[in-house]
Amino acid sequence: MSLSPVAVRVLGALLEKAHTTPENYPxxxxxxxLACNQKTSRDPVTAYSERDVEEALQGLRxxxxxxxxxxxSERVVKHQHRLEEALSLSxxxxxxxxVLMLRGPQTAxxxxxxxxxxxxxxxxxxxxxxxxxxxxxxxxxxxxxARAPGQSQTRWVxxxxxxxxxxxxxxxxxxxxxxxxxxxLETLQAEVATLKRQVxxxxxxxxxxxxxxxxxxxx
Numbered sequence: 001m002s003l004s005p006v007a008v009r010v011l012g013a014l015l016e017k018a019h020t021t022p023e024n025y026p027x028x029x030x031x032x033x034l035a036c037n038q039k040t041s042r043d044p045v046t047a048y049s050e051r052d053v054e055e056a057l058q059g060l061r062x063x064x065x066x067x068x069x070x071x072x073s074e075r076v077v078k079h080q081h082r083l084e085e086a087l088s089l090s091x092x093x094x095x096x097x098x099v100l101m102l103r104g105p106q107t108a109x110x111x112x113x114x115x116x117x118x119x120x121x122x123x124x125x126x127x128x129x130x131x132x133x134x135x136x137x138x139x140x141x142x143x144x145x146a147r148a149p150g151q152s153q154t155r156w157v158x159x160x161x162x163x164x165x166x167x168x169x170x171x172x173x174x175x176x177x178x179x180x181x182x183x184x185l186e187t188l189q190a191e192v193a194t195l196k197r198q199v200x201x202x203x204x205x206x207x208x209x210x211x212x213x214x215x216x217x218x219x
Contacts, residue, residue: 001139001160006048007056008161009036011065012101014081015094016041019118026069026078029053041114043103087137095119096130097141100158105145107153131156 003011013035018025027035033053037046057079060066064086070077083089089097095118096111103114108127121127134142145155 001141003161004056004059005161006036006046006052007060008101008158009046009048010053010056010060011081011083011160012098014066014079015083015098016102016118018081019091019095019098026080028076028078029057030076032057032079041102087141089137089141090133092119092121092126093130093133096127097134097158097160100142100156101160105155105157107155109153111156134158 010032013032014025014027017027017031017035024031029050033048033050036048036053039045057066057068061068065082066079067082068077068079083094083097092115095115098118099111099114100106106114108124108131111131112121112124112127115121115127121130131142131144134140135144140159142156142158145157147154
């Protein structure tokens with residue numbers, strides 16, 4: 001499954017609000033935009049427009065991952081995720097997946113503390129078991145990242161969007177200093193010193209050396 005970044009954020013926000021504020025769920029478009037762009041519990045923080053979110057919702061509806069409806073007594077359309085049915089996931093697994101979608105790569109310990117508002121994990125081992133279920137799902141929904149040098153704990157990423165490895169910006173080659181067409185300072189200084197010596201010899205031959213001071217030819 002390869003969703004756009006805005007679609008991942010929309011799904012993650014719907015999952016979060018379904019778990020943490022069920023009294024205000026499903027969400028209107030305006031509430032969903034605010035949830036996507038909120039400044040806390042988001043990495044990265046975004047500034048998606050209503051149009052961005054509407055387009056993402058349409059794509060998610062086409063995949064059967066979101067449904068939208070308007071009640072008889074309601075004036076606005078409300079949106080809700082369908083991941084439980086579409087992917088056959090338990091509430092704990094949905095909680096872990098939601099936090100991965102909203103906050104990027106994390107360790108099992110970080111996930112345990114950040115899913116407290118969603119569900120209860122008795123220990124880190126329970127989170128790791130949930131992560132393994134997501135990794136073994138068909139299609140896989142999460143995977144462990146290779147540890148970077150000096151990193152003591154494994155970080156996990158979701159696989160609903162583009163391949164995280166491909167999404168990483170590639171390092172640019174180091175810029176080479178521009179070539180200089182003119183002579184360097186050292187070359188000019190050497191040439192000046194040579195000219196001074198030549199002038200001194202000419203003056204000596206002309207018998208004028210005694211009339212010149214030492215400061216006139218100081219290098």
